[in-house]
Amino acid sequence: MNSAPYPIIFALDALTGALFLLTAIGVVGTRQVLASLQLFVVQSLLLALSAVLLGIALGSVHLLAVAAITIATKTLLIPRLLRRTVSSEVYRTREVERVLNIPSSLLVAAALVVVAYVVANPLLRAVAVPFAEINLPLGLAAMFLGVFTVAVRREAVPQLLGLLAIENGVFFAGVAIVPSLPVIAELAAAVDVPVITLVVGLLTRQIHKRLGTTAVGHLAALREH
Amino acid sequence: MVGFLAEPVFIVVFLTVSFVAGSTIPYIVQTRWVTPISNFFEPSHVLLMIAFLMLILAEDGRLPVDSPSGQFELAMIDRSRLLEYSGRGAAVMKWAGAMKFLVLICIFLNVLVTPWGLAKGMGLGEVLLAVPLVLLKVFGFVLILVYIESSLAKLRLFRITEFLGAAFVICVVAMITRLSEI
Numbered sequence: 001m002n003s004a005p006y007p008i009i010f011a012l013d014a015l016t017g018a019l020f021l022l023t024a025i026g027v028v029g030t031r032q033v034l035a036s037l038q039l040f041v042v043q044s045l046l047l048a049l050s051a052v053l054l055g056i057a058l059g060s061v062h063l064l065a066v067a068a069i070t071i072a073t074k075t076l077l078i079p080r081l082l083r084r085t086v087s088s089e090v091y092r093t094r095e096v097e098r099v100l101n102i103p104s105s106l107l108v109a110a111a112l113v114v115v116a117y118v119v120a121n122p123l124l125r126a127v128a129v130p131f132a133e134i135n136l137p138l139g140l141a142a143m144f145l146g147v148f149t150v151a152v153r154r155e156a157v158p159q160l161l162g163l164l165a166i167e168n169g170v171f172f173a174g175v176a177i178v179p180s181l182p183v184i185a186e187l188a189a190a191v192d193v194p195v196i197t198l199v200v201g202l203l204t205r206q207i208h209k210r211l212g213t214t215a216v217g218h219l220a221a222l223r224e225h
Numbered sequence: 226m227v228g229f230l231a232e233p234v235f236i237v238v239f240l241t242v243s244f245v246a247g248s249t250i251p252y253i254v255q256t257r258w259v260t261p262i263s264n265f266f267e268p269s270h271v272l273l274m275i276a277f278l279m280l281i282l283a284e285d286g287r288l289p290v291d292s293p294s295g296q297f298e299l300a301m302i303d304r305s306r307l308l309e310y311s312g313r314g315a316a317v318m319k320w321a322g323a324m325k326f327l328v329l330i331c332i333f334l335n336v337l338v339t340p341w342g343l344a345k346g347m348g349l350g351e352v353l354l355a356v357p358l359v360l361l362k363v364f365g366f367v368l369i370l371v372y373i374e375s376s377l378a379k380l381r382l383f384r385i386t387e388f389l390g391a392a393f394v395i396c397v398v399a400m401i402t403r404l405s406e407i
Binding site for chain 2: 007008010011012014015017018019021022025029102103106107109110113114117134
């Protein structure tokens with residue numbers, strides 16, 4: 001099945017990847033805004049765990065730094081920022097109206113996972129890195145699911161979480177393909193992402209103040225008076 | 226009673242178990258998970274365990290899907306069927322439900338979660354030792370089930386399909402991860 005010299009770490013990384021994918025599907029499927037935020041935190045923790053495992057296996061200090069930065073920004077800073085900027089009323093809402101209902105969007109999610117594996121197969125033949133066969137398809141799948149989340153959900157905060165899930169997926173694939181990823185690249189992303197979160201959070205707060213709702217999916221069409 | 230919704234997902238779960246392990250015989254399947262021990266943490270195995278647990282909750286009328294101990298007749302699906310029986314008929318119905326539950330738990334525990342402790346041979350001693358071990362496992366699992374049930378609220382009727390749909394998707398993902406590893 002695999003020729004990795006670290007069978008236990010390989011298996012643990014596979015387990016982390018499976019749970020990572022599960023949280024990505026959860027972000028697509030949950031109704032409550034707060035639950036999807038918590039799922040995102042769990043997903044970021046799993047990303048950090050995978051980076052730590054790969055860092056131990058490949059002897060790369062960069063990956064440990066990536067894990068530390070991920071934990072600091074994505075599990076501590078971003079949830080706190082989102083909770084502070086957006087009023088707690090938003091987190092209590094349930095998203096009743098979505099573009100697709102939940103069972104069909106879960107089926108589309110399953111199809112997206114298949115697509116991710118199909119796409120990743122020829123790529124895997126090109127790169128011969130030990131852990132890529134787990135992390136690349138699962139990262140691609142999480143990326144697709146993030147895009148799908150942005151497309152299918154109408155509330156502002158879950159849409160932002162979809163964007164952040166895309167970023168998580170890219171990093172999940174990236175830590176395996178480029179184990180010596182310069183810390184400076186990760187630092188740049190670590191500064192970028194909280195700023196994006198802050199901007200979207202403040203925007204959502206203003207929208208909520210003006211309209212009393214954050215269902216930004218309804219704001220797509222112009223209306224003439 | 227929601228079993229008719231769970232049945233297709235059950236077929237897919239069993240199909241996936243035998244597909245992942247390459248056999249339909251429980252003894253071969255359970256050795257597949259532990260040789261080597263790193264197979265136990267395989268993504269397909271973990272996802273299968275989660276899907277099977279969700280199905281056990283649904284199939285037996287447990288709390289997130291059904292409310293077996295409720296007094297409110299609209300909220301209990303499975304138990305309200307029993308209200309039409311009395312005496313021996315009711316006893317047989319309840320017995321059937323308990324037997325189904327036990328069979329499902331035994332498959333779940335002995336094949337998927339703890340693939341140890343079944344009798345390895347035909348000897349009387351081994352078989353007699355396996356019985357209390359299985360009962361012990363069932364007892365432990367029932368405690369976990371109690372914890373799950375006491376920490377969840379019942380889903381509304383129309384969300385049961387979402388619950389089962391999630392189980393189905395997890396199962397399909399387990400199969401896909403298995404397919405791509407070979």
